[in-house]
Amino acid sequence: MPRYRKDCPFCPGNEEMTPAASLELTDEARAKWSIRAFPNRYAVLTPNPEAPSAQSDDRLVRLPARGVHEVIVESPLHNRFPDRRTPEEFVGLIRAYQLRSAAAMALPGVAYALVFKNHGAGAGTSLVHPHSQIIATPVLPARAERTAQRADEHWRDTGRCLTCEVADGELTSGNRVVLTTDNFAVVEPFAAGQPAETWIMPIAHATPFVTMEIETINEFAGVLQTTLRLVSECFGDPDYNYALHQEPPDETACRCQHWYLQVLPRLKEPAGFELGSGMAINTLSPEVAAERMRGPLGGRGAVIPPQGKDV
Ligand SMILES: [Zn+2]
Ligand SMILES: [Zn+2]
Numbered sequence: 001m002p003r004y005r006k007d008c009p010f011c012p013g014n015e016e017m018t019p020a021a022s023l024e025l026t027d028e029a030r031a032k033w034s035i036r037a038f039p040n041r042y043a044v045l046t047p048n049p050e051a052p053s054a055q056s057d058d059r060l061v062r063l064p065a066r067g068v069h070e071v072i073v074e075s076p077l078h079n080r081f082p083d084r085r086t087p088e089e090f091v092g093l094i095r096a097y098q099l100r101s102a103a104a105m106a107l108p109g110v111a112y113a114l115v116f117k118n119h120g121a122g123a124g125t126s127l128v129h130p131h132s133q134i135i136a137t138p139v140l141p142a143r144a145e146r147t148a149q150r151a152d153e154h155w156r157d158t159g160r161c162l163t164c165e166v167a168d169g170e171l172t173s174g175n176r177v178v179l180t181t182d183n184f185a186v187v188e189p190f191a192a193g194q195p196a197e198t199w200i201m202p203i204a205h206a207t208p209f210v211t212m213e214i215e216t217i218n219e220f221a222g223v224l225q226t227t228l229r230l231v232s233e234c235f236g237d238p239d240y241n242y243a244l245h246q247e248p249p250d251e252t253a254c255r256c257q258h259w260y261l262q263v264l265p266r267l268k269e270p271a272g273f274e275l276g277s278g279m280a281i282n283t284l285s286p287e288v289a290a291e292r293m294r295g296p297l298g299g300r301g302a303v304i305p306p307q308g309k310d311v
Contacts, residue, residue, distance in 0.1 A: 001078065001079035001128070002078060002079060003077050003078055003079055003080075004077075004078055005078050005129075008078055008127070008128075008129050009041075009127070010036075010071075010073045010078075010127060010129035010131060011076070011078050011129060012032060012033070012076045015036075018038050018041065018071070019038045019039045019041060020038060021033075021036050021037060021038045022037045022038055022039065022070060022100065022103070023035070023036070023037040023072075023096060023099055023100060024036050024037075025092050025095065025096060027076075032076065033076065034075070034076060034089075034092055035072065035073065035074060035075075035092045035093060035095075035096045036072075036073045037070050037071065037072045037073070037096060037100050038070060038071060039068075039069065039070055039071075040069040040070060040071050040133065043069035044065065044067075044069050044135065045065050045066060045067030045068060045069050045135060045136070045137065045138075046065065046066070046067070046068075046069070047066065047067075047068065047107060048066075049064040049065040049066050050064065050065075051064055052064055063138060063139070064138075066109050066138045067104075067109075067110060067135065067136045067137050067138055068103075068104040068107065068110065068113070068134065068135065068136035069133070069134070069135050069136075070100055070104075070133065070134050071131050071132075071133055072093070072096050072097070072100060072115075072131060072132045072133065072134065073129065073130070073131045074093050074130040074131055074132060075089065075130055078128070078129050080130055081119075081130055082119070082130065082225070082228045082229075083228055083229045083232040083233075083237075085225060086225070087218075087221045087222040087224075087225045087226075088221070089225075090220075090221035090222075090224050090225050091217055091218060091221045093132070093221075094212075094217050094220060094221055094224070095217065097115045097132070097134075097209075097244060098209065098210045098211075098212065100115075100134050101113050101115060101134060101209065101210050101244075101246060102210040104134060104136035105136065105210075107136065109138050110136045110137070110138065111137060111138055111139050111140050112136065112137050112139070112140050112141060112144055112248070113134060113135070113136035113137075113246065114134065114135055114136075114137075114141075114243060114244065114245075114246075115132060115133070115134045115243070115244040115246075116132065116133055116134075116135075116241060116242065116243045116244070117131075117132040117133070117241060117242050118133075118241050119239055119240050119241070119242075120238070120239025120240070120266070121239065122238075122239035122266045123239040123240055123241045123266050124241070140248075144245075144248070147162075147245075147257065148248055148256075148257070150162060151163075151256035151257040152256050154256065155255065155256035161205050161255060161256055161257060161258060162256060162257050163201065163202075163205075163257045163258045163259075163260060164204070164205050164258065166189070166201070167185055167187075167201045167202070167203050169190070170185060170187040170189070170190070170201075171185055171203070173190075175287050175290065175291075176188045176189065176190065176286050176287055176290045177290060178198070178227070178230065178290050178293045178294055178297075179223075179226065179294070179297060180203070181219055181222070181223055182219065183202055183203055183204065183216055183219055183220075184200055184201065184202060184203060184219065184220060184223045185200075185201050185203050186198060186199070186200050186201075186223060186226075186227050186293075187199050187201065187290070188286035188287070188289045188290040188293070189286060190286065191282075191286075192282055192286040192289070193280040193282060194264060194265075194267070194268060194280060194282055195235075195265065195267040195268055195282060195283055195284035195289065196231060196234075196235050196238075196265045196267055196284060196289045196293075197262065197263070197264055197265075197282075197286070197289075198227060198231060198262075198263040198265075198289075198293070199260050199261065199262050199263070200220070200223055200224060200227055200260060200261040200263070201260040202258060202259065202260065205255075205258055206258040206259060208246065208247055208254065208258075208259070209244065209246045209247070209259040210246070224261070227263060228240075228242075228263070230293045230296060230297075231263060231265055231293075233296055234292045234293050234295065234296065235265055235267060235292075238265040238266055238267055239265075239266040240263060240264060240265040240266060241263075241264045241266070242261060242262060242263045242264065243261070243262050243264070244259065244261050245259060245260055245261070245262060246259045247259050267284070268282075268283055
């Protein structure tokens with residue numbers, strides 16, 4: 001894979017092939033951008049959509065396709081895939097996620113924003129150059145709504161944040177934990193929906209993702225880099241998606257849940273039953289997946305990598 005392609009819209013020098021940038025983080029040593037965000041040319045939602053066409057059946061609901069859909073180019077290098085990067089390169093990317101999420105969530109009418117990455121053709125990416133995306137929607141997606149309801153019920157029953165409780169439970173049982181640092185746990189969650197589904201969770205109740213401070217960003221960058229490297233090393237370099245589940249923007253909801261990042265390797269395609277029923281069949285138990293991922297780290301037991309450093 002070359003470092004540069006003349007026909008790639010995400011390579012430096014081809015910026016006119018994309019809409020104008022909404023964010024450019026610069027690399028001072030090179031005086032050029034290191035991360036660049038801009039509206040997706042094929043946006044599924046836009047800030048100023050057309051009104052929906054008239055309808056004859058008022059039982060059906062139509063909304064304007066209002067929202068945000070941006071691309072975040074993760075590196076100026078065409079072939080700088082995540083498992084080859086240093087933790088330092090992830091720091092800028094996490095800053096970009098924070099800045100573009102905050103901007104999207106501040107727009108009137110936005111109810112929810114998801115940062116996600118599709119890595120590899122099998123995970124839905126159409127352009128090879130490493131990039132993430134953010135889509136902000138005018139409604140809460142069903143998954144986020146269900147989580148919010150569960151988190152709210154749990155808060156009323158126990159006075160505890162649901163995400164804190166899940167992280168706590170994983171650390172107590174221990175056999176699905178891949179590694180821990182001061183502030184983060186990497187786990188194969190209980191009853192994972194698919195093989196090698198991996199979560200990076202703040203251990204203690206976290207401030208909103210967008211206000212995470214630099215020391216914690218440095219630590220998270222090291223954890224994200226290590227996790228993606230382990231997924232690639234332990235499961236044959238699979239295509240994968242990841243999704244950053246942020247807490248809802250309103251403060252009351254914020255105390256009942258906090259953010260985490262979900263990595264979904266594409267090791268098994270959902271088939272008829274999964275698609276038809278919405279239930280998962282997982283062919284690799286999370287306990288076995290966790291053990292496999294601990295292998296390169298020296299085996300059983302939680303491992304604490306040096307803060308912000310590759311391990
Ligand atoms: Zn490129
Ligand atoms: Zn919490």
